[in-house]
Amino acid sequence: MPSSVMPTSRKSDGRSLPDAVSAIGLRKSYGDKVVLDGIDLRIPAGTVFALLGPNGAGKTTAVKILSTLVTADAGDLHVDGHDLTTDPQAVRAAIGVTGQFSAVDGLITGEENMLLMADLHHLSKQEGRRVAAELLERFDLTDAASRPASTYSGGMKRRLDIAMTLVGNPRIIFLDEPTTGLDPRSRHTMWGIIRTLVTSGVTVFLTTQYLDEADELADRIAVLNNGRIAAEGTADELKRLIPGGHVRLRFTDPAAYHSAASALEEVSRDDDALALQIPSDGSQRELRSILDWLDSAGIEADELTVHTPDLDDVFFALTGNDQPAQPHQSKETVR
């Protein structure tokens, strides 16, 4: 299993920044089921951190624990410098949380939701109205402000949710799968919102099952699988962890496939798909030399595709158990 051989990368950059979130040995089980099996996280202030993992990996549980919703079984946990077990109220004052399931009050209007948050943050009436109007405007909800939140579309609810989270000017924001269930347009809007948050100096902890989202938004990414951190680093560092780049040759004729496989020695074989993979970085020069080599060996594949490593490769290599989403990755052999 690849995850056991992948070391968790520990980078020393950003040491000067104080940690917005730090967790050492975080554990949580529900009954016999171990959800988080001793994970370590360190998020420097002002950065975006993505916790990436398949469904059921424990992402939401990690967010619930770090946002004081659920208590951990063990672990030295600090958020904004406050100990989660001894001073949860101080943690709460520093954070904002937008959960996976909409945390808006559907029975009241968008504006009333905002004013409710303003009241709970103890803003004065005037200040509360101003902040509410400002955020509704910023998230393009002014027109819908007087409608019950239950009538909002998924994207609008998510925007209202984030707007409510921002009322208290949190320094650390937890976003649990902020774009799950959104259409592509709303998803890009949400990405824009998250980028804007970061420019204002907020620390963002987001969970996602989308690799492109982590790649797009996060400074650092941790891959969570079966309750453990399988790897951690920047997107580039993670991509370097696995040798995913290759040229793939597919044959329709088994005989041609077998003669090619015996002619080319340094390849990995996929006998079921009649496909061969030749390691390659995908550059023009290497591609030409591969083509020359194939020509001289008299091999003609029915299909040739160039595959450059992306986070998908990392993800499937690290979390690759029995059911990857794309068939061609199932037989991926690591050289």
Add this chain to the structure above:
Amino acid sequence: MSAIALAVRDSNTMLRRNLLHARRYPSLTLNLLLTPIMLLLLFVYIFGDVMSAGIGGNANRADYIAYIVPGLILMTIGSTTIGTAVSVSNDMTEGIIARFRTMAIHRGSVLVGHVVGSVLQCIASVVLVGAVAVAIGFRSTDATPLEWLAALGLLALFATAFTWIAVGMGLISPSPEAASNNALPMILLPLLSSAFIPVETMPGWFRPFAEYQPFTPAIETLRGLLLGTEIGHNGWLALAWCLALTVLGYLWSTAKFNNDPK
């Protein structure tokens, strides 16, 4: 801000949220009001003659109105608190509660908001049912202002006690439907009390339960305050029940609420 000021302010915010819900979606409260009002009309106009004949010897519908109104007033409170259990359970399934839990607010304010909102709803419901009762001929005989005040106090205490229990029932119920079922005793208990017939007319084996369950002492006390009947030890019993249920419901509800959400 001091801890108490914070608690009051947050509870007040939560109360306003709950009243907003109740005002915008009054159907639940109004539906629950139908039961006591229907029972009142049913027992007075359909069963009235037989019931009063059975109790007092001669059929007298006006006497029977006086007899059952105190019980129905308290049944109104029981019925309204079913709505509390349902709305608490409903609320707990909403993501907004998770949000509240991650905010630096007074933790108990969510429940206190529900309780105060529910007690106010109980009082409004009692006023409505009381108005129907007066419209069909109910009159208090010799209640002094002090007795009226005591009656109001009793109703408020009773509403608080049953509301805290209802909040606990709402918290342990996995769905609003389950909450509605769990809270059914709130409306069944009055049927097994002295609300419709005197306890003395019930079978002997059943009498101890009917006599000492929370509704009977409260009904007898209210009857005594409004109609001048004998209160006896029922006053203290009612008070003890109210305090005990309030404390029990409060401890139960806050313990449940402080547990990690599922």
